[in-house]
Amino acid sequence: AGWSIDGGVLRSYASGPVSGNSSVGGLIGWIAFGGVQRSYASGPVSGNSSVGGLVGENIGGNVGESYWDTEMTGQTTSADGGTGLTTAQMTGAAAATNMTGFAFGPTWVLTDSYPRLLWSLEALALTLAEDTILVDEDTQATVSLSFVDTTTETGTTVSTYVSSDTAVATIADDGVVSGNAQGEATLTASLGGLSDTATITVEEEDVFPDPIVLPDGTEVTPEDTDGDGLYEDLDGDGDVDGQDVSRLTRLENAYRRGEIELTDAQVAALDFNGDGQFTKADIDAYTAMYDL
Secondary structure (H helix, E strand, O other): OOEEEOOEEEOOEEOOOEEOOEEEEOOEEEEEOOEEEOOEEOOOEEOOEEEEOOEEEEEOOEEEOOEEEHHHHOOOOOOOOOEEEOHHHHOOOHHHHHOOOOOEOOOEEOOOOOOEEHHHEEEEEEEEOOOEEEOOOEEEEEEEEEEOOOOEEEOOOOOEEEEOOOOOEEEOOOOEEEEOOOEEEEEEEEEOOEEEEEEEEEEOOOOOOOOEEOOOOOEEOOEOOOOOOOOOEOOOOOOOOHHHHHHHHHHHHHHHOOOOOOOHHHHHHOOOOOOOOOOHHHHHHHHHHOOO
């Protein structure tokens, strides 16, 4: 507003640039005997005289529970009332802590940027950067907010999240989704009375994605037949027998001689004695474990 006499400005905000000669404010330039309540300004403000971050000039007006961004407006003062805050203090979850005059929930809604009026929130959408991840991997969830004026904001850091199965996947306050075990979980994001869901699939890492080829051309295709994390079926035929012992022995020889390389996950899959290594001792533990 340019000026207001005996009027009131309530539950409003201004984010655009304002410039003028005198009586220039981020929300209202000149006010007389009126009021500004529960409002804020966040756009650049410039002028030559009577310039304020929220109100430029105030003659008997009542300004309360209102705020301006000292960094974005470029103004450290405002005419008789209001509280100047930094951008960090006025955005994201910090706004609820610092803009204590605002009723978040019934009137205002938090976003990752500045607060918006709740009535203007039209839709909320939850999306995942990846909908399939491996155990111990992370992906990012994003909450997108749509408003009646066709503008959008994100609400990722201010939404409330729930996972239908935290044993499979969890989602942190910042929207980071972590895979904990194989399976599927439904993630729900809620904000301002709206909610949306997304499904995350968590898969076990394929420890041996390709056969291991020994120097003599023999292919070793380890499989974990009982799901205990140890790959006891070395030839991939579904049985554990002397043929597997032979392949395990030749595999260990090639690995010890540096003729093949194994990843840390593959070493752990062949660590039958549990000492964190793949050595001849694992062959002895293997034959004892399976009575071979």
